[in-house]
Amino acid sequence: MRRRDLLKAALTLPVLPWLVAPTFTAATQAAGRLGVLRSRVRPGQPGWPTVAQWDQLKKTVGGRLQALRSPFEACTPNDPACQQALAQINNPYYLGDEAALTQTSGWVDAWTSRPSAYAVAAESTGDVVAAVNFARDHHLRLVVKGGGHSYQGTSDAPDSLLIWTRHMNRVDLHDAFVPQACEGIQEPLPAVTVQAGAMWIDAYDAVTTRTGRYVQGGGCNTVGVAGLVQSGGFGSFSKNFGSASGGLLEAEVVTADGKVRVVNAKQDPELFWAIKGGGGGSLGVVTRLTLRTHALPDTFGAVFGEIQADSDEAYRALMAQVIGFYRDALFNPHWGEQLVFHRDNTLRLSMVFQGLSQQQAEQTWAPFLDWVRARKAYRFKDEARVIVLPARHFWDAEFFRAHAPSLIVSDDRPGAPRDHVLWAGDQGQVGQFIHGYRSAWLPQSLLRADRQGALVDALFAATRHWGTSLHFNKGLAGAPADALERSRDTAMNPASLDAFALAIIAGEGDPAFPGMPGAKPDLAEARAEAARIDQSMDALLQAAPGAGSYVSESNYFERDWQTSFWGTNYPRLAAAKQRYDPEGLFFVRHGVGSEGWSDDGFTRLPRT
Template sequence: MHRRDLLKAALALPLLPWALSPAVAAAREALSGVATWHSRVRPGDPGWPTPAQWDELSRAVGGRLQRLQSPFEHCGASDAACQEALKQVRNPYYLGDTPSLTQTSGWVDAWTSRPSVYAVAAENTADVVAAVNFAHKHHLRLVVKGGGHSYQGTSDAPDSLLIWTRHMNHIALHDAFVPQDCEGTHTAVTVEAGAMWVDAYTAVTTQGGRYVQGGGCMTVGVAGLVQSGGFGSFSKRFGTASGNLLEAEVVTADGKVHTVNACREPELFWAIKGGGGGSIGVVTKLTLLTHDLPDTFGAVFGAIQADSDAAYRALIAQAMRFYRDALFNPHWGEQLKFHENMLHLSMVFQGLSQQEAEQVWAPFLAWVKARSAYRFKEDVRVIALPARHFWNADFFRQHAPQLIVPDSRPDAPRDHVLWAGDEGQVGQFIHGYRSAWLPQSLLDERQLDALSDAMFQASKHWGYSLHFNKGLAGAPADAMARSRDTAMNPGAMGAFALAITGSESEPAFPGMPGASPDLDKARRDAARIDQSMDTLLRVAPGAGSYVSESNYFERDWQNSFWGSNYPRLAAAKRQYDPEGLFFVHHGVGSEDWSDDGFTRLKRPG
């Protein structure tokens, strides 16, 4: 399932002054007057904990404090750890199991993957509480890593203490879950913070015969996805992952453990539903709504090449009309990709048979075949399978082994595989990346020609994808209502798709032998990515961006990620983290800190 092969976005964007944004001006007031810290400490600073104090933390967490070092730090032919890392650098399960590494190795002129000084390998909530209290007491930079999928480098930081939740991965299904202090029962699943979506899908769908709304990439962490909003292949039917959250356990900056839901501490509950991970607290446990499983899931693959610019412009227009008339409904998700006068089909569907899906596509394919200006670069294939097998690794081993890549380590669980199309992003070094929600109004016949023109012109600068499952316009009323009651940008609710463009190269962890990204090329790519997205956005000025898949250098990021919800998020930050213990790049309240999160800035005004 080729999901993100064109991802990542623009660099060298001039930052707009954050104080000019009305939403952020209101948020500044909410965040003012509460700071007591002026800086955090680094190793060698007078306030850095002594060895005895680190030993005290280690005892408090049952010996699960680790001193971190990258396996590439002292790399050589005789270094077994280094050689294993080189062998596994394209294995996301290995990267996730190595607390000193991250799923992305860096971003040109933005950040580089560097390990924390220490990590608490948390196995329970008490371990998290101990780490939070220690960081608060000693004014440490604190980082949280679950799945570790962070394009913007928020799951690691040098000179910091890491809370690593990988070993907190228990999963339990419920036939009649009742959130505390609430009424009504729900079919649900409770997942600890370190679990990946492959774990959740195995328990809920393969074994349990139900559906839970999660991420498309199987190695994404459950907790991180929910906190960022959480789109998956079938979000057009079931809404966002955050919209399906029923209850969560959260450790706040004061070390207190909160069980939150719509009835208990609803503001904290709302803030973690799309407000971004690592900004307000550490989520240790989540309970998510589960749904009846459709009979079938399926996919449509193929590629169509146009023999001229004029033919390609016509193909784009026809594809968008076809999407509007036939695919703009809860059955369909994933993406169409546009580059080099080619249209790539990488769509998925739910609740349709293979024959029904083929009938949906027949008019569009007939239109293409009737014109000599087009040829099929890849034949269009429609496949369908019982939905219960969609994440069943053994089923794919038997029927379509080319679509999956297993964790190659000898002791790996059999269900730990990834989609072959996701392999390119493992360990990636990002050149650039941008995303933007495209409003449903652009599909109106009066605007569709302008949209098609912008899409054609954008493709001449750089390729991009339209991810239809990441815009919720066209979703059922229940899914829309759940998703709207979250902190993410309300613009996502009226968008028919999320446009994504980007570029990356091979892994480039510091010290890794042979890792030599072409920085000049990376910057040239970034400039073209910028041109492509800016051209596309001529028809959608002011479009917001998805925080999990966005530009490191996002302009006016508070409005872009959260829109009118940002002041409310800032108020929750003030209430639950008044001193700013939790910091991530472009997270709620991060405008009060230096880019590295170590020095508090003087607020304007």
């Protein structure tokens, strides 16, 4: 895991039930009288499709219907599937290639990774249409998975039908793309079209390594393109290029009626807006996306290091110094990623930059590092260092194999694409079992000279309970005006535009898929860690009460999640949901319109 107008949101919250719940309740009552809306069915219940009906679906999708079984379901030393899974448990590419597995194995007292009953391994939009129609007609719980990177467990559900888009991974480049029906309205732009099953490494390899341009995507190579864009989407360089959703020009979406819609600013503009940050799996199945590309900076680089303070007083002073340094020198489009404040009074530097030379980056950091070195209260556990490389090589696996092999981990399976690598720093996320996860957008007002003290006090108090990281690239304050404008025209919580950072406080354990042999998670310790994580975030929020949270990186148990995730945008999102999915076919827990369902998405809730 090393890896939103608040006043308006607060005023909106009390009326949300009146804006949203009656809409869905009215639809539920009307549809219920027509016999088309009801709770979903499970295997063995009346209404579950017959063998003949499943066979017909299989025929419709060209044989690409699979009955799913976890490789750990009956794990023995003689079971080759189980032994392969155990050998590849730390390989995110393997996990993504298994329809029955997910990139996160579960969350204590929240959810556990369990496969769907069946999956359509879609290879075309027609396969997706067939699966959507089948699920709707048979009242099935429907799940959509591309990359499978869901901390909240939204990309799997037992007893469901999975639309698995992994094999839809084509990437196409455009020199001058104009969305449908937008000729004469929008200027042609360089762009890339990516199918829903592609990962960001696929996009980066095609756009940057091979072509020398840039597309704003995610920081983790194995995250799915479609899921990240639908959640808003931040990457290491978002402080310059904005959110991934802000770069969306057009998308193909299969809606609950089985219709294939090409959506953009002209065609179905409300659905287009809603999928830009409204959360994946709630509004339809996105099958392809077209994103603008940008001129590539000359350089990308990073600054690493770790500083130990010898006392609480010295640590607080270090916090104050680095926050002031960030405000004066790093609060601009060049800098992203994070500072990590540990409980043991250490500060880890894990920053990236774009468009600067080695000398410029070193000169930027010199005042802060000189301040540290001039004081006996500090020592470098890991000496600060600046790394710079030509930007075209940032996702170039062969370049890293030759020059910095320790920074990457390759997919070591026979025949694996050579570009399929993982940042070594992301290895701890693979298969993780989450103990707790909290995030909060910190407003840029906290960087004012008269507020920095309050921020430092809250940071220090938070670290007495748990480590705290500030992800500067996941708050868009300080970004250029054009990037802010593109990101403003999305469904993300508007507080993200005023935030200088997203604070993340989280903890996890080793993979714990059901049935895995070996040691089981220490649930008591996991719950104790979760409590400390909550205490840490509660302390930090003393400086930012009511701060919103990023939907993709947030608390499973988030209270007032509509306002936390989407702020003042939620009523508009709810209206889009009602327009395009009035029967509630698409469901994710704490997703748009989920108020009308039980947490597992199977049971309709009575009107309150």
